[in-house]
Structures are given as C-alpha cells and as structure tokens.
Amino acid sequence: MxxxxxxxxxxxxxxxxxxxxxxxxxxxxxxxLPSWFRTALQFVPAAMLSALIAPDLLMQHGELALTPANARLVAGVVAILIAARTRSVGWTIAGGMAALLALEALF
Known part of the structure; x- marks a missing residue:
C-alpha cells in the first residue's frame, strides 16, 4: 500500500x-432518546475496554490460554483484585504491572 x-x-x-x-x-x-437506550449507553465504555483487553489476557500465541502459566491473565486477575479493593487507578496499574513483570521474569 x-x-x-x-x-x-x-x-x-x-x-x-x-x-x-x-x-x-x-x-x-x-x-x-428512549430511557432504555440512555441506560445502555452507560455501559459502552466498560464494554469497549473489556473487548480490547480480554483477548490480550486470554490468548497466548493465537490460542486460548486459561492456565496459571499465562502471565498476562494472572496479572490481569491481580489488577482486578487490586481495583476492587482500592478503587484506585494508580494502584491498579502499578500492582498489575508489577505482577506482570514478576511473572514474566519467572516464566
């Protein structure tokens, strides 16, 4: 091109x-706009973010990898737990990245 x-x-x-x-x-x-449509619009950002992130967490080398050996999946779960506990974007990013770097160093 x-x-x-x-x-x-x-x-x-x-x-x-x-x-x-x-x-x-x-x-x-x-x-x-109908109220059901306005209500549905509230979920668009979360749905789009999930659609962008989920394949990266769940896939390794083009195949579904739902194992503890999948460092990205484990780090994503760690980030989700940190987010649920702290409600802090900064701590979530820092904790998720720290988990990912530590797990990639181990594997």
Whole structure:
C-alpha cells in the first residue's frame, strides 16, 4: 500500500470517527432518546475496554490460554483484585504491572 493510499485511509477513518461522535453532540437536546437506550449507553465504555483487553489476557500465541502459566491473565486477575479493593487507578496499574513483570521474569 502506498503512502498516499494510507494517508487517504487515515483521513477517511478520522472523518468517519469525527462524524459519528459529532452526531451524538449535534442531536443533544433535539432528540429524546428512549430511557432504555440512555441506560445502555452507560455501559459502552466498560464494554469497549473489556473487548480490547480480554483477548490480550486470554490468548497466548493465537490460542486460548486459561492456565496459571499465562502471565498476562494472572496479572490481569491481580489488577482486578487490586481495583476492587482500592478503587484506585494508580494502584491498579502499578500492582498489575508489577505482577506482570514478576511473572514474566519467572516464566
């Protein structure tokens, strides 16, 4: 793929993303969304984050790896436990990364 084609792909993707986000801002106050839809929108950030992170935690070398030898999965569980206990983003990141580095050093 040439650099110019890649540039057009990036510009088109950026414009599409901008228009999708703008559509929600532009209709704010003009369109009354159903309450079930507004309730569902609250879960979008958590669902998107889970969809991005889960494959990285659960897969190793293209295969499902639900074993204690999967350092990323174990570190993810450690991070989840820290988050549940402390409710602190900083401690969650620090604890999860420390667990990941320690486990990768062991394996």
């Amino acid at each position: 040439s650099a110019m084609t890649l540039l057009w792909v990036f510009l088109a993707a950026g414009l599409a993303t901008f228009l999708i986000r703008l559509s929600f801002i532009a209709v704010e106050g003009r369109v009354r």
